Amino acid sequence: xxxxxxxxxxxxxxxxxxxxxxxxxxxxxSFITFFAKTWLPFVYKLGAFIEPGLNSLFSFIGEHLFSGMxxxxxxxxxxxxxxxxxxxxxxxGKDAKPWYSYPIAALSGGVxxxxxCGVIPIFTSIWYQGAGIGPAFTFLMASPAVNxxxxxxxxxxxxxxxxxxxxxxxxxxxxxxxxxxxFIFKKDDPRFQDETDPDLIFVEEETGxxxxxxxxxxxMLLFLMMLTTGFLDPAILKIAAFLRITSDSFAYKYFARLxxxxxxxxxxxxxxxxxxxxxxxxxxxxxxxxxxxxxLPKILLGLFLCGVLFDNKLIISMMSIFDDNTILSNLLAxxxxxLMYFGTIVGATIVQTLHSCGMHAGPSLALLLTGPSxxxxxxxxxxxxxxxxxxxAYLSLVILTGALSGYIYGKFF
Numbered sequence: 001x002x003x004x005x006x007x008x009x010x011x012x013x014x015x016x017x018x019x020x021x022x023x024x025x026x027x028x029x030s031f032i033t034f035f036a037k038t039w040l041p042f043v044y045k046l047g048a049f050i051e052p053g054l055n056s057l058f059s060f061i062g063e064h065l066f067s068g069m070x071x072x073x074x075x076x077x078x079x080x081x082x083x084x085x086x087x088x089x090x091x092x093g094k095d096a097k098p099w100y101s102y103p104i105a106a107l108s109g110g111v112x113x114x115x116x117c118g119v120i121p122i123f124t125s126i127w128y129q130g131a132g133i134g135p136a137f138t139f140l141m142a143s144p145a146v147n148x149x150x151x152x153x154x155x156x157x158x159x160x161x162x163x164x165x166x167x168x169x170x171x172x173x174x175x176x177x178x179x180x181x182x183f184i185f186k187k188d189d190p191r192f193q194d195e196t197d198p199d200l201i202f203v204e205e206e207t208g209x210x211x212x213x214x215x216x217x218x219x220m221l222l223f224l225m226m227l228t229t230g231f232l233d234p235a236i237l238k239i240a241a242f243l244r245i246t247s248d249s250f251a252y253k254y255f256a257r258l259x260x261x262x263x264x265x266x267x268x269x270x271x272x273x274x275x276x277x278x279x280x281x282x283x284x285x286x287x288x289x290x291x292x293x294x295x296l297p298k299i300l301l302g303l304f305l306c307g308v309l310f311d312n313k314l315i316i317s318m319m320s321i322f323d324d325n326t327i328l329s330n331l332l333a334x335x336x337x338x339l340m341y342f343g344t345i346v347g348a349t350i351v352q353t354l355h356s357c358g359m360h361a362g363p364s365l366a367l368l369l370t371g372p373s374x375x376x377x378x379x380x381x382x383x384x385x386x387x388x389x390x391x392x393a394y395l396s397l398v399i400l401t402g403a404l405s406g407y408i409y410g411k412f413f
Contacts, residue, residue, distance in 0.1 A: 056307025056341065057300060068118040069296070071225040076121030077288030078221060080129060081280065082214060092139070094132035094186075098179075105135035106142045106174045119143045120299065120381045121291045127385060133185050137394055138178030140382075145170045145373045154368070157352040161413050162365065169369050169405035177397045185390055209275040217275065220268050227261045236260050298381040303341055305376060322354070325362035325410030327403070333363035334402035337370035338395060347372040362410020370402035 092101050123140045131139070146167065155163040209217075226232050236256050240246065245256075272281055322329050342350060347368060355364040374395065383391045 050304075050308060053304040053308035057304045060300075060303050060341070067228040067230070068225070069121075069299075071221065071228050072118040073121045073288050073292050073296075074284075075218075075221045075225065076125040076291055077284050078218065079122060080125040080287045080291075081284045082217070082276075083125075083129065092126065092131040092135040094130075096132065096135070098134070101132065101135045102138050102175045102178055105131075105138040105178065106146070106171050108139060108143075120295050120378055123382070124291060124295065124385055132182065133390075134178035134182030136178075137181045138174045140394070141177050141373050141398060142170055142174035145369065146174075154348050157348045158355065158364075158368075162361075162368065165365050165405075165409045165413065166368055169365065169409065170373070173369065173398075173401040173405055176401055177394065180397050181390065181394060184393055213275045217268075217271060220264065220271060224261060224264045224268065227257065227264055230257060232260070233257055294384070295381050298384070299377045301377070301380065303377045305380075307341075322359040322363040325360045325407065327407060329360065329363045330366045330403040330406040330410070331399070333359075333366040333406060334370045334399045337367040337402065338374050338399050339376045340371060341375040341377055342371035360410055361413045362406040362408075364406070365409045366402045366406025369405055370398055373402075374398045 091104050119140060122143070123136065126139065127136050151163060151167060154166050227236075233253060233256075237253065240256050246252075272284075276284075322333055351359075351364050351368045351371070354367070355361070359367075379391050379395050382394075386394075
């Protein structure tokens, strides 16, 4: 009898456990059904919404972060530490003669292979080292658009007319923007109200290196930037072929570029240890790190927002507006270009594609001028450096000069 009761109890417990599992399973299935009907469409729409932003972000990280941004940060840190304030203020300071300070600022970016985001660290260094408002913003606008890579791709993809138009437009527009910024904000520059800046890091005392040694050091950093951005790929491949190191692999070119860049890094390390003190090198690394922390997060955020808000489909849908050289078409092209992020190579490629699809030469040049020169990420990044008013004024002047340059160019070509 006892065994029967125990068996009955075990059976009853089993039935209860089974019933509980069935009920739990039904509840779980109900939850899955509710989630699938209610949340999955929302998750899908959210994913589709942020996908262009993530694509823009990952594209920048893969194509520009290590090739352009990292060398630019190290170059900017070196400018902030080793290039003393007197050298900058002599040629680009607020009291420098305009007839040479503005052309120097407009043309000095020719040796830099940077995009609108890559120039921000370098701009930050010369800004804090005492460059005048006008020359500093002239440098900021001109550097991404007048560098060697930008001009060479413009010639190869768009021809001689666009090359001449872009070169002249960038030069004069950058100077006009600098003069405009200086006229508006000359008396509103807190940097020169107090000459001592606690956040400024630079070496003022007697140094153990000569000007020639410093020139060689900066040339080595510039050479590294030219290696990482691919400007010297033809020369690298010729050297590799001379050494009988050849391959048809797609990755061969990038491996050769990486090898050359790593060798240049080794040379820079040994040369730095030879001419600089240990404390000076540490200052350089600290300055570089501070610039990365200050600038890079804002650039990445801006790239994400730029991808979300300004997909290339926007321009394609507006092609009918850009098929004629009007003030409106140039102004819209300038606005779109100044907010979207265009890399040095991508910008010329996009403009070439749109121009071949019917975009008039005027709006094409306006887009080519503003696209690589400024972007939403770069504007977001300079706000903490120069302030909101100066950043918005700079963006407005870029849009106006870009539209004016495109309209004038469209009248002749």
